[in-house]
Each structure stands twice: as C-alpha cells, then as structure tokens.
Amino acid sequence: MRPLLALIALLLLAGARDPILVPEVSQHEIQVSQGFTGTELLLFGAILDPSGTRAGRDYDIVVILKGPTQAITLREKEKIGGIWLNAHSTAFRSAPSYYAVASSRPIKDIVDERTAAIYELGLNRLQLSPVGEIDPDEQARFSAGLVDLRARQGLYQQNDRGVRVSEQVLYQARISLPSNVQTGVYTAETLAITKGRVIASATAKVEVRKFGFGRLVATFAENWSLTYGLLAVGLSIAMGWMAGRLFVLI
Amino acid sequence: MDVYLPIANLSVNGLFIVLLGGLTGVLSGMFGVGGGFLTTPLLIFYGVPPTVAAASAASQVTGASVSGVLAHSRSRNVDYQIGLVMIAGGILGTGLGALLFRLLAAWGQIDTVINILYVLMLGGIGGLMARESLVALRSSRSGASPAPRKRRHHPLVASLPMRWRFYRSGLYISPLAPLLLGICVGILTMLMGIGGGFILVPAMLYILGMSASVVVGTSLFQILFVTIATTLMHALTTKAVDIVLAFLLLLGSVSGAQLGAKLAFKARPELLRLVLAVIVIAVALRMAFGLGIRPPEIYSVDLA
Numbered sequence: 001m002r003p004l005l006a007l008i009a010l011l012l013l014a015g016a017r018d019p020i021l022v023p024e025v026s027q028h029e030i031q032v033s034q035g036f037t038g039t040e041l042l043l044f045g046a047i048l049d050p051s052g053t054r055a056g057r058d059y060d061i062v063v064i065l066k067g068p069t070q071a072i073t074l075r076e077k078e079k080i081g082g083i084w085l086n087a088h089s090t091a092f093r094s095a096p097s098y099y100a101v102a103s104s105r106p107i108k109d110i111v112d113e114r115t116a117a118i119y120e121l122g123l124n125r126l127q128l129s130p131v132g133e134i135d136p137d138e139q140a141r142f143s144a145g146l147v148d149l150r151a152r153q154g155l156y157q158q159n160d161r162g163v164r165v166s167e168q169v170l171y172q173a174r175i176s177l178p179s180n181v182q183t184g185v186y187t188a189e190t191l192a193i194t195k196g197r198v199i200a201s202a203t204a205k206v207e208v209r210k211f212g213f214g215r216l217v218a219t220f221a222e223n224w225s226l227t228y229g230l231l232a233v234g235l236s237i238a239m240g241w242m243a244g245r246l247f248v249l250i
Numbered sequence: 251m252d253v254y255l256p257i258a259n260l261s262v263n264g265l266f267i268v269l270l271g272g273l274t275g276v277l278s279g280m281f282g283v284g285g286g287f288l289t290t291p292l293l294i295f296y297g298v299p300p301t302v303a304a305a306s307a308a309s310q311v312t313g314a315s316v317s318g319v320l321a322h323s324r325s326r327n328v329d330y331q332i333g334l335v336m337i338a339g340g341i342l343g344t345g346l347g348a349l350l351f352r353l354l355a356a357w358g359q360i361d362t363v364i365n366i367l368y369v370l371m372l373g374g375i376g377g378l379m380a381r382e383s384l385v386a387l388r389s390s391r392s393g394a395s396p397a398p399r400k401r402r403h404h405p406l407v408a409s410l411p412m413r414w415r416f417y418r419s420g421l422y423i424s425p426l427a428p429l430l431l432g433i434c435v436g437i438l439t440m441l442m443g444i445g446g447g448f449i450l451v452p453a454m455l456y457i458l459g460m461s462a463s464v465v466v467g468t469s470l471f472q473i474l475f476v477t478i479a480t481t482l483m484h485a486l487t488t489k490a491v492d493i494v495l496a497f498l499l500l501l502g503s504v505s506g507a508q509l510g511a512k513l514a515f516k517a518r519p520e521l522l523r524l525v526l527a528v529i530v531i532a533v534a535l536r537m538a539f540g541l542g543i544r545p546p547e548i549y550s551v552d553l554a
Contacts, residue, residue: 036254037261073552075358083366083541086358086550095551145549179254179261214256221257221489229485232493233478236309236500240316243504 019059021200022046023190028204030177031211038154038179041065041206043102044172047165047192059199060103060110061163061171062121062191065206067098067155068184074146090142093129097182098155102162102173111196119191119198123147123158154178183208257492258302264498266296271310271499275506278314278447280514281526286311286444287372288533289499298495300361304442305484305491310499311444312477314507315470321511322467329418329464333471335425336432340476343436344483351440351488358552362541364442369538371438375448376530383523390520420461427458432472439480447473448530 026042043063072095078087103110107121117125126147130139150156155178163173185207192200210218221228253264270292274285286307293303322328354360410424431453435446450469454460460468485491514522 032254034254035252035261037252070553073358075550075552077545077548077550079544083362084543084545085362089358142549146551149547149549149551180259182259210256214254217256217493221485221491221493225485225489226482228493229482229491232309232485232491232496233312233481235493235497236313236481237316237478239497239500239504240313240507241320243313243508244317244320247505247508 018050018199019192020048020050021190021192021202022048023188023202023204025188025204025206028206030206030208032179032181032183032208032214033211034213036179036214038181039177041175041177041188042172043175043188043190044170045190045202046170047200048169058168058194059165060105060193061165061173062101062103062107062110062119062193063163063173063175064119064121064189064191065098065100065175065186066096066189067182067186067208069094069096070182071095074142076142076145088138090134090139091131092146093131095128095146096126096156097184098177098186099123099126099150100157100159100175102157102159102175104161104163104165104171106160110193111198115196115198121191123151123156153180155181177208181208183210253494253498255298255302255492255495257490258298258495260297262296262298262495267495267498268502270296271502272506272509273502274310274499275314275503275508276510276513277506277526277529278311278318278503279507279510279512280517280522281510285314285503286442287368287448287530289503290442290444291368291533291537293495299490300364301355301484301488301490302492302495304364305481305488306495306499307444308439308477308480308484309491309496310503312474312481313500314503315447315474315477317504317507318470318511319467319474322470325467327464327467328471329416329460329468330471331414331418332416332421332428332458332460333468335428336435336468336472337475339429339432340436340439340472341479342429343433343438344440344476344479345436346433347437347440347480348483348487350437355552361550365537365541367438367442369534369541371442371449372530372534373538375452376527376534378452379523380527380531383520383527386520387524416460418461418464421459423458431457432476435472436476436479439476440483446476 023043023045030039047059071093073089073091075086076088077084080087101121107116111121116122120127124147126143128143147156154176157175163171165171185205187203188206189201189203191198209215251264252261254261270289274288277288278285289307289310290303293307294300319328351360354363410426412424412426413422414425415422435450438444438449439446447469450472451465454465454469455462481491
C-alpha cells in the first residue's frame with residue numbers, strides 16, 4: 001500500500017520529464033537475535049515515466065546498501081626477522097562497516113569514472129577519508145587491503161549483475177547480510193541511470209539492531225560491567241561446583 | 251546448532267564449542283592444568299576475536315578449577331598461606347597485565363606478543379616435562395628407583411630478604427618469591443587467557459621448592475582466584491567477556507574435567523606427563539610455524 005501512495009504523491013508533484021523511482025526494502029528492521037546467522041534483504045521497486053506509463057526506455061539500476069561508518073586503524077603485516085609483524089598502519093575516519101553494491105550491468109559500462117567516483121559506485125571507489133598525509137600509492141594499497149579483507153568476510157560485496165530489471169518497469173536485487181554485521185542504521189540507495197547520467201535516486205533506511213537475549217547481554221556488558229563480570233564469575237563457579245557434585249553421585 | 255555470540259558479534263556452532271570445552275576439560279582433569287592454553291588458540295583459529303577468546307577462556311578455567319580445589323581442600327592438600335601471598339601477587343599482576351594489554355593493543359603488536367609468549371612458554375615447559383618424564387619412565391623400566399632429587403629452592407629465592415615460615419609447604423623463604431611468581435602468572439593470565447597452571451606447577455616445584463603433595467592443590471587455589479580477577483578485569487576494561495561463549499565452554503569443560511579425573515586414576519603418572527608434554531610441544535610448534543608462514547590475512551582492522 002505504502003509504495004502505491006508514495007507513487008501517487010510523486011505523480012502529483014512531479015512535473016518534470018525525469019522518471020519516477022519508487023523503491024522499497026523487504027525489511028526496515030533487522031533483528032539480530034539468538035540463532036541469527038545472517039539474512040537477505042530484497043531491494044525492489046519500479047521506474048515510471050512522469051505520465052505514469054512504462055518508462056519505455058532502458059534504464060540501468062544500481063542499488064547500494066551501506067552500514068554505519070567507523071573510524072578504524074588498518075594494520076599491515078610484513079615479515080621482519082622471520083616473523084610476520086604488524087609493520088605499517090594507517091587510520092581511516094569513515095570506513096563503512098558494511099557496503100554492498102549491485103547493478104544491472106557492470107558499473108564501468110553504465111557510468112564514466114567521474115560519476116562513479118561521485119556516487120561511490122564500486123568497491124574500488126569507497127571514500128574512506130584517510131587521516132593525515134599519506135602517499136597516494138600507499139593509500140591505494142591500504143584501501144585495496146581493507147576491501148579484500150572485508151569482501152572475504154562478506155561485509156563488502158559487489159555484484160555486477162545483481163539487479164534484475166523486468167519489462168523496463170520493475171527491478172529487484174537481493175543483498176545478503178552475514179551474521180557478523182555491525183548494528184546501526186543502514187542506508188539503501190537506489191539510482192536510476194541512463195546514458196551515463198543519474199536521472200533519479202531515492203534512499204531508504206534499514207535499522208539493524210540486537211534483539212532479545214543478545215541485546216540484553218550486550219547492553220548489560222556495556223553499562224553494568226562490574227555486575228556483568230560478577231555474573232560471569234558466579235556462573236563459572238556454580239557450574240564447576242555443580243559438575244563436581246553431580247559426578248560424585250554417578 | 252547455531253548460537254549467536256552477542257559480544258563476539260558472530261554466530262558459531264554451539265556443539266563445536268561445547269566439544270572444544272570438553273576436550274580441554276578432559277586435559278585439565280587428567281593433568282591438573284586449566285586447559286586455557288588450548289582453548290584460546292583454538293577459539294582464535296575458529297574466528298573469535300583474540301580479546302574475546304582470552305577473556306572468555308579465563309572464566310572457563312575458573313569453572314574447571316573449582317571442583318579441583320574442592321577435592322584438594324578436602325584432602326588438606328592446599329597451603330592457604332602461600333596461596334594467599336600468590337593470589338595477592340596475581341591480582342597485582344592482572345592489573346599490570348591490563349595496562350600492558352592496552353599498551354600493546356595501541357602499538358598494534360598484541361597478537362604477535364601473545365603468539366611469541368605462547369611459543370616460548372609452551373616450548374620451554376613442554377621440553378622440560380618431556381625430558382623429566384622420559385627419565386622417570388626409563389628408570390622405572392630398568393627397575394632402579396630414580397635418585398631422589400634434593401628438594402631445594404633456587405639460590406635467587408634464598409637471597410631475598412625477610413623470611414616467613416610456610417609450614418604446609420615445608421618452606422622458610424621470603425614471601426617476595428611467591429609474590430613475584432604470582433605477579434608473573436597474573437600478567438600471563440591477563441594476556442593469554444590461561445590459568446597458568448602449567449607454568450605455576452613447575453615453578454612451585456623447582457623454583458620455590460615446595461613439597462610435591464601441596465603443589466597441585468595450591469596452584470589450583472591460586473588459579474581459581476586469579477582467573478576470577480582476570481574475568482572481572484576484562485569485564486571492566488576490555489568489555490570482551492562473552493557470557494554465552496563462556497557458558498558453552500563451561501558446559502563442556504566441567505563435565506570433561508570430571509571424566510579426565512576418572513581417566514587419570516587408571517593411567518601411570520609418568521606416561522600422563524609425557525602425553526601432556528607432547529600435546530604442549532605440538533601446540534608450541536604449530537604456533538611457531540604460524541609466526542613464520544605468511545598469515546591468511548595481511549591486513550587487520552582496529553576500531554578507533
């Protein structure tokens with residue numbers, strides 16, 4: 001119902017020739033609770049002409065799901081004296097904890113380098129804001145290292161054929177979130193692109209939060225650390241003692 | 251069975267963690283060591299962040315040592331006096347260890363330091379134990395009883411000022427010696443998530459020269475309190491104690507410990523010690539190898 005209402009509202013407002021993008025996300029809240037092993041988000045929607053008819057032209061769709069950014073220190077290991085040590089490090093002010101981009105065609109075929117850089121399309125174009133002065137070559141090496149690391153953890157993804165556009169109207173993309181995702185507010189951005197130009201864009205928010213027992217434990221550990229520690233100690237003593245008792249009986 | 255660990259922020263196979271706890275529990279029951287030296291590296295191997303692994307393994311060692319202490323105190327094999335001195339040192343040590351932990355983490359070398367400590371400690375202790383148990387096995391086979399080793403504390407211990415009498419251990423030494431030993435073990439516990447039993451027992455025997463009958467009971471007594479202090483220290487500073495992970499580990503290890511204690515009655519002590527030595531050396535070699543080969547991840551992320 002909601003997408004339809006939004007569509008009507010947009011139809012009334014839009015007088016321009018640019019097409020209308022109506023995006024939707026399958027879930028606006030993701031609950032990380034006991035037994036959470038990751039989930040899949042469906043990003044879908046429609047592209048329509050202002051007159052409300054089928055767009056009648058080919059559009060490319062790019063969807064980006066981005067998690068909360070973190071200030072991080074990235075360390076690089078090097079073999080020194082026969083041992084692998086953290087030898088170099090660099091700090092980034094805004095590394096996304098999660099970043100997934102899916103498009104209907106490879107990004108380099110859709111837009112030019114400049115547009116791709118402006119909209120941060122693609123894993124090699126993330127704006128990480130390095131801290132301090134750093135040599136561009138070195139920065140590129142560190143950025144590539146971070147992307148490679150997080151891609152293998154399933155936290156950074158790029159799928160060049162991940163968006164399916166049907167009948168030039170409907171589009172859909174599936175994006176997976178692994179169990180090790182950071183909690184917080186995620187933004188899902190959808191771009192409609194034609195002839196290398198972004199002609200419509202829309203964003204939606206998705207909140208990932210801990211729920212139930214996991215949330216209880218996490219807040220308890222953070223806010224009542226002493227009680228939490230005592231609880232952990234109590235648990236281990238009680239279990240050790242009980243096991244001692246039980247096994248004497250057997 | 252998938253279980254989500256709320257502090258480690260990832261989901262693990264619960265059964266696997268319980269079995270891992272069980273394995274280390276069997277070892278701890280058989281040999282009187284906490285088994286933390288196996289849990290921490292294996293958890294890290296499984297993908298649990300190193301800090302969470304060390305913090306949660308400490309509470310597992312607490313659980314495993316409780317029943318041991320109870321059993322030993324019933325048969326009056328605990329020297330509470332020297333134990334309390336070592337606990338005081340141990341608590342001081344965990345405080346120092348927490349500071350060191352923070353310094354090393356800021357410097358970015360915490361993982362390497364932990365690994366090198368493991369290699370040195372396990373390699374050294376494993377080598378000593380293997381040699382000793384081989385000598386004992388050979389002499390028992392030839393029928394000759396081994397020449398009784400003169401029980402003496404290390405000359406350095408004798409040079410420390412201010413002596414106390416420790417009746418149950420049969421010692422007249424400076425309390426500074428057990429205090430220093432406690433501090434060292436406390437630091438190691440905080441850094442490595444181990445109880446330190448496999449360091450304490452030989453140190454008490456060969457450096458302090460305590461009588462063998464009270465060594466295991468007293469070391470368990472000290473480990474119990476030092477791991478409690480460590481768990482609290484981690485809860486307050488690193489906030490890395492994952493109670494769900496600790497629960498799973500405990501479930502396995504407390505039952506495993508009982509099983510191990512039963513098994514230990516049936517085996518010859520020298521053989522047991524040789525087996526433990528081989529396990530310890532194998533872990534040390536694996537970790538030394540890990541330091542030298544190219545790690546799977548060249549890059550690592552620290553949250554600022």
